[in-house]
Amino acid sequence: MSEKLKIKLTIADRVYPLTIDPAQEEGLRKAAKNIEQLAKKFEQSYAVRDKQDVLAMCALQFASKIEQRGIDQSEGSQEAMQRLLALDQLIAEKLGNK
Numbered sequence: 001m002s003e004k005l006k007i008k009l010t011i012a013d014r015v016y017p018l019t020i021d022p023a024q025e026e027g028l029r030k031a032a033k034n035i036e037q038l039a040k041k042f043e044q045s046y047a048v049r050d051k052q053d054v055l056a057m058c059a060l061q062f063a064s065k066i067e068q069r070g071i072d073q074s075e076g077s078q079e080a081m082q083r084l085l086a087l088d089q090l091i092a093e094k095l096g097n098k
Contacts, residue, residue, distance in 0.1 A: 011035050012051045034062075 005022045008015050009032040020028060038061060039054045048054050 012039055012055055038062075 002021060002023075004019045005025060006017065006019050007025060007028070008017050009028060010016070011032055012035075018028065035055075035058050038058045039051075042048055042054050042057050046057075048057070
């Protein structure tokens with residue numbers, strides 16, 4: 001069992017102490033940095049000062065990216081499946097003709 005690591009992340013001017021697996025550290029730090037950058041962008045672009053509103057906008061932005069990736073992958077999988085079925089049918093036809 002690996003040792004847990006204690007870190008502190010700052011998001012929206014609040015410090016969050018976390019106990020994590022060492023393998024999670026890089027991802028969590030990058031995520032916190034991305035949230036901070038996006039929050040600053042929203043505050044500057046839309047003159048939003050309420051941290052809760054800014055964080056809600058960040059959450060929506062990140063969640064929508066994840067959902068869109070899932071939709072894109074699903075569409076790609078369906079297209080690949082259709083191509084495989086067409087190839088399977090073509091092979092079956094060619095093998096049946098011999």
